[in-house]
Each structure stands twice: as C-alpha cells, then as structure tokens.
Amino acid sequence: MDGIVGFLSMGGYWPFVWPAYGAAALGLGGLLALSIRWLRANEAALARLERERPRRSVARSGPAP
Amino acid sequence: MLHRFANPARFLRIARWVVPWSASLGLVSGAAGLYLGLAGSPADYQQGDTVRIMYVHVPAAWMALAAYATMALASAVALIWKHPLADLIAKSTAPIGATFTAIALITGALWGQPTWGTWWVWDARLTSVLILLFLYVGYLALWNAFDDPTRAARAAAVLALVGVVNLPIIKFSVDWWNTLHQPASVLKIGGPTIHPAMLTPLLLMALAFLCYFITLLLLRVRGELAARKLRALQAARAEG
Numbered sequence: 001m002d003g004i005v006g007f008l009s010m011g012g013y014w015p016f017v018w019p020a021y022g023a024a025a026l027g028l029g030g031l032l033a034l035s036i037r038w039l040r041a042n043e044a045a046l047a048r049l050e051r052e053r054p055r056r057s058v059a060r061s062g063p064a065p
Numbered sequence: 066m067l068h069r070f071a072n073p074a075r076f077l078r079i080a081r082w083v084v085p086w087s088a089s090l091g092l093v094s095g096a097a098g099l100y101l102g103l104a105g106s107p108a109d110y111q112q113g114d115t116v117r118i119m120y121v122h123v124p125a126a127w128m129a130l131a132a133y134a135t136m137a138l139a140s141a142v143a144l145i146w147k148h149p150l151a152d153l154i155a156k157s158t159a160p161i162g163a164t165f166t167a168i169a170l171i172t173g174a175l176w177g178q179p180t181w182g183t184w185w186v187w188d189a190r191l192t193s194v195l196i197l198l199f200l201y202v203g204y205l206a207l208w209n210a211f212d213d214p215t216r217a218a219r220a221a222a223v224l225a226l227v228g229v230v231n232l233p234i235i236k237f238s239v240d241w242w243n244t245l246h247q248p249a250s251v252l253k254i255g256g257p258t259i260h261p262a263m264l265t266p267l268l269l270m271a272l273a274f275l276c277y278f279i280t281l282l283l284l285r286v287r288g289e290l291a292a293r294k295l296r297a298l299q300a301a302r303a304e305g
Contacts, residue, residue, distance in 0.1 A: 007104065011114035016179050020172040021103075024121040027168045028277060031160060035285050042291035049298045 073290050076150055080283040087283075091276025098269030106262050118176040120266050124274040126169040129197060130232055132162030132278060136204070137229045140222035150286070152218040153293070155225060156208055157285035161278055163201035170194060181245050189238035190246040193231055200228040214293075 010017040102120035109116035136158040143151035173191070174184040185191060204221050211217035239248045250258045257264055 010117065011108060013113060013115045013179055016115055016175045017117050020118040020121055020175040023171045023175075024125065024168050027164045027171075031164045032277075032281060035160075035281055035288065039284055039288035039291070042288050042295060046291045046295045046298070049295065049302070053298070 073150065077287060077290065080287055084280055084283050087276045087279040091273045091280060094269045094276065095273030098266045098273055101266035102270060106266050107260075109263075112180050115176055115179045116263070118172055119263070120270045122169060122172040122176055123267060124271040125165045125172065126194070127271060128274045128278055129162055129165040129169050129194070130235060131275075132158050132165055133197060133200070133225075133228070133232060135282075136162060137225045140225040143218060144222050144226075150290075152222065153286050153289040154282070155222065156218070157282055157289055159201050159204050159208075161281050161285070163198060163205070165274070165278075166194060166198040166201060170198065177245070183245075186245055188244040188246065189242040190235065190244050193235045193238050196231055197228075197235060200224070200231065204228075214296075 008014060008018075098120060102117055106117075108114045136155045139151045139155035139158065142148045143155060170191075173194075177186075178184050204224055207221040207224055208217045211220065238244065239246050259267070
C-alpha cells in the first residue's frame with residue numbers, strides 16, 4: 001500500500017507529473033479517436049455514393065438489348 | 066521513386082500493411098517506455114521525480130520538429146513535382162504536429178514550474194516552439210481559407226516552406242542565446258550525456274511517439290483520399 005502511495009505521490013511532485021502524462025494521453029488519444037471517426041465517416045459516405053452510382057447509370061442507360 | 070507511390074490504390078495497399086505493424090510496435094514500446102520511465106528508472110538527483118516528465122516532453126518535442134520537417138518536405142514535393150499525394154500527406158501531418166507541439170509546451174510548463182520556479186519565460190527556445198505551434202495553426206487555417214483545394218494547397222505549402230527557417234532556430238536556440246532551458250543531452254556531437262537508465266525509457270517512448278505518428282499519418286491520408294474521392298463524386302453527381 002505504501003509502495004502504491006509512494007509511486008502515486010511521485011516524491012511530492014504528483015501535481016506536475018500526472019497532469020503532464022494526462023495532457024499527453026488526452027492529446028494523443030483524442031486526436032486518434034477523432035481521426036478514426038472522421039476516416040470511418042468518409043469511407044462510409046464514399047461507399048454509399050459508390051453503391052448508388054452503378055444503379056443510376058444502369059437506370060439511365062435503360063435495359064440491355 | 067516518388068511516382069511509384071503516386072498511385073492512391075498502391076499507397077492504400079502499403080498503408081493497410083504498415084498500420085498494424087506500426088501500431089503494434091508503438092503499443093509495445095510505449096508500454097515498456099511507460100513502465101521504465103515511471104517505475105523502472107531512478108529519480109534525478111536534483112530534479113527528483115519531475116524528471117519523469119521528460120519521457121513525454123522530449124519525444125513530443127522531437128516529433129513536433131520531425132512532423133514539421135515531414136510537412137515541409139511533402140509541401141516541396143507537391144510544389145515542385147505536383148505529386149498527387151504529397152499535398153494530402155502535408156495536410157495530414159499538420160494536426161498531428163500541432164498536437165505534439167501543444168503537448169511539448171504544456172508538459173514543458175508543468176516541468177518548468179517545479180524546476181525553474183516559473184511556468185513560462187519568453188526565451189528563445191520556448192518562444193520559437195510557440196511560433197512552431199502558430200505555424201501549424203496558420204497552415205491549417207490556410208487550407209480552410211480557400212474554396213479551391215489546389216489554391217489552398219499551394220498557399221499552405223508556401224507557408225510550410227517559409228516556416229522551415231524556424232527549425233534550426235528551435236534546435237540551436239539553447240546554444241545561441243541565454244536561456245533557462247537546458248542544452249541538448251541526447252542529440253549532440255560526442256553522443257548522449259544522459260545515463261542509460263534514463264536514456265532507455267526515453268528512446269522507447271520516442272519510438273512509441275514515432276510509431277503513433279506513422280500510424281496516424283497513414284490513417285489520416287486514407288481519410289483525405291476518401292474525402293477527395295467523395296468530393297469528386299458529389300461534384301459529378303451535381304453536374305449530372
């Protein structure tokens with residue numbers, strides 16, 4: 001127990017050490033999450049448009065002879 | 066050589082192969098670096114446990130510079146050779162570089178208060194890194210300031226190239242001017258002057274940050290390629 005408390009207290013410098021790691025985790029994790037969400041949204045929208053495209057061209061060109 | 070990677074389909078194939086490897090290597094080196102940095106390395110004899118901030122501050126600062134160099138190089142390739150992926154690589158690099166720079170500034174302030182007695186000083190190192198953050202923000206703002214993506218890419222690329230002058234200023238600011246910031250102790254002539262017990266977690270964390278950069282850059286370029294194709298399809302649909 002003392003070991004964990006000692007580790008967390010960081011020699012009394014916990015108000016500086018842990019926020020530094022927190023800021024890094026928040027920045028890197030946040031950007032990663034936003035980027036993955038943006039990538040998925042773009043790829044889903046693209047897939048939707050590409051699914052619609054062949055149907056439109058078939059409809060326009062009419063039935064095959 | 067450059068034009069071998071100009072084909073988006075080939076680039077996507079390579080990216081899909083690289084991403085799992087870079088992400089895995091980043092996770093392993095990051096876990097090892099965090100363990101050694103937080104628990105397995107000694108406290109500094111003068112700075113105490115505040116030295117552990119170094120294991121996120123220094124890799125973030127290194128990657129902030131490396132990301133800018135990548136962005137400038139990609140911008141030069143886009144301007145000179147009109148490489149179809151280079152401007153997307155440069156654009157994708159900017160938010161990652163800005164995040165690294167912001168982390169370096171925030172963790173630097175958190176390290177500065179207990180060691181220097183101040184969160185911030187307007188000295189050459191800190192100010193030039195703040196300018197680096199402004200360059201990233203300005204670069205992204207330029208991309209959003211034009212309706213025409215070609216003009217936006219050109220204007221942003223010119224800013225990226227002008228900003229390159231800031232990189233040697235950041236690197237050598239601690240040698241050229243009086244500053245509270247310590248001089249280089251790893252990337253210096255004559256080799257590192259830092260003890261291996263601290264150098265090992267630092268290099269592991271630097272590897273983790275590098276892998277994060279590669280992984281996220283490839284994911285963001287994939288997103289940019291999808292967005293570009295999406296815009297083209299929407300434009301074709303609107304015309305037809």
